[in-house]
Amino acid sequence: MGSVETGKSSRISGFHKLSPADRLKLVQGFAGLDAAAAGHLAQPALDPHLADHMIENVVSAISIPIGVATNMKVDGRDLLVPMATEESSVVAAVCNAARQCYDAGGFTTSVSGTEMIAQIQLVQVADPQAARIRILERKTEIAEICNACDPVLVKLGGGFRDVEVRVIATQGGPMVITHLIVDTRDAMGANTVNTMAEKLAPSIERWGSGKVYLRILSNLADRRLARARATWPLEAIGGAAVRDGMLAAYHFADADPYRAATHNKGIMNGVSAIVLATGNDTRAVEAGAHAYAARNGHYGSLTTWEVAADGGLSGTLELPMPVGLVGGATKVHPTAQACLKILGVQSAADLARIIAAVGLAQNFSALKALATTGIQSGHMALHAQNVAIAAGATGEEVARVAAVLVERKAVRQDVAETVLRELRGKA
Structure with a gap:
């Protein structure tokens, strides 16, 4: 994972005591940033011409501080992780959590894939169950229509993968919902799957004998999960009493949605900070994460915490992670490009895995603070x-x-x- 030179350590003693300029010099050396990227980070101005073409009615731009989390070891590779946030203690929390599991191997991560879902809503259907089967029978034609929308994606190994059709009961009567499963590779993929859904809509109307209204992606990207796990030795966290207090805090969050909302917000403090720093869609990631936390009909914790075999604390995090390296602001914003260079990632999957590790680290620090000195x-x-x-x-x-x-x-x-x-x- 990544191209940053191996053998470099993310354990940088006294990093927080340095001036911003000196921190940037260390990051530049660690990540091999060129002068242009380092210069932009030193003076992070957004070109008005670029801003005016990113969104509508532009009058200015807002700057959010970018901090760098040290001590991160992900899948055996030491990383410096750029995080964009306005909230105090978020970056420090990741540094502290990563330091306490660094000698135990840091974080191990994985992803389920890079598939996104587009939904096509069919209504006014006389025979919804039969319509479902009629649509499924057209899988070959569906694949051809979808792949013709983006030949470049197909050439890169992505494209249409599967079709699912569900009949759901609603206040307005039964609806036939077609899911297009599309591998978007290193793109987040919203524009790609939306285009496919719109192109396919007339055919769905014809095959299903109904009326199509919505045709758009789902942000519950549960075919694009990122996972992270780590174990914190008992001596690193302060003993069994601290561990048990952290477990009690987790059990509370998993049982009570009022607590879970704040618990998961803390996880997203870390997750959204990297998503924003790399120019990805924070709202899409946050919506998917919170929906995933309620997938079983009860809103609970995105993380799980258990006692490890040796008595330490074992934590895991699994959540949808629809992020990309190409397209949108990620590709055109110079700060996002510099942050991706610091991370040294080569694929959207690499980025997703790092984000999951940071989310788990963030949750560890919050639980430990709550179980000991208090969050304040x-x-x-x-x-x-x-x-x-x-x-x-x-x-x-x-x-x-x-x-x-x-x-x-x-x-x-x-x-x-x-x-x-x-x-x-x-x-």
Whole structure:
């Protein structure tokens, strides 16, 4: 997986203490970034001309910080992982979780494939069960119509794979739903499968003797799953009491949807940060993940946690991961391209596997914090700098005000404003 030179370690001591410029130099050397990519990351401006062609009615662009998670070892390869997020403690959480399982081998990952689903909705059908069979009988013709939409994809080894037809009961009566199963390879594939569904719709109407309305992909990409697993030794996490507290937190999340929503949001803190950094569709990934968490009729945890044979903590994560390396913003946005170079991935499957590993790491850190010091301790210590800046602190004032806020355990803007006035009064 990937082309980044082997033998390099992601265990970079004191990385968080360096200046942004010095961190970037280390990342450039680790990933072999060229001067253009490094220069863009140092001054991450988006060309107005490019922005104007990415979306409509453009007036400006917003910058989100990109941090780099260290200590990540995925399938035996050391990685530096770029993460785009506005939330404090997310990147640090991944670094800490990865460090604690690094010596145990890090993360092992896999994917189920790169297949996406397009749905074609057929209504006003007199004989829905017979229509289902009539459509299934046309599999060869369906394959020809779909593959003709994208000969390049077929040449690359992708294209139509299978057809499924379901009859579902709805408030408006029975509907015949055709699923096109398409291997989109290194593309996320939305445009490809949507085109195929639209091209096929008139034929579905004719074969099924009904009316087609919707023809669009499904974001519940359960044929495109990414999986990650890791084991944290007992001594690395602080003993059996911490392990058991983490298991209790997981059991709570898996049983209660109110807890599971926040539990899974924490997982997506890590997942969405890489999806965004690489120019992929965060909304598609998030929608698919949360739908997958409810696939059994109950919304629960995306992760599973168990006691390993040696007494350590074993964690796994499985979720849909429709991401790509080609098409959309991933291909045209210079920051996304630089982030992909840092990861050194060669396929969409490689990227999906890394994202799953980061999601599992994120969940580990959240569960450990909840089972020990509480989630606010580390998070608010990092968030204090944001509060200090919001209160008007600049330069060295930021760290000084933040330190006082943490010491007083009052990370609030009104307190920060008071502390800042006191500091400036003494000065």
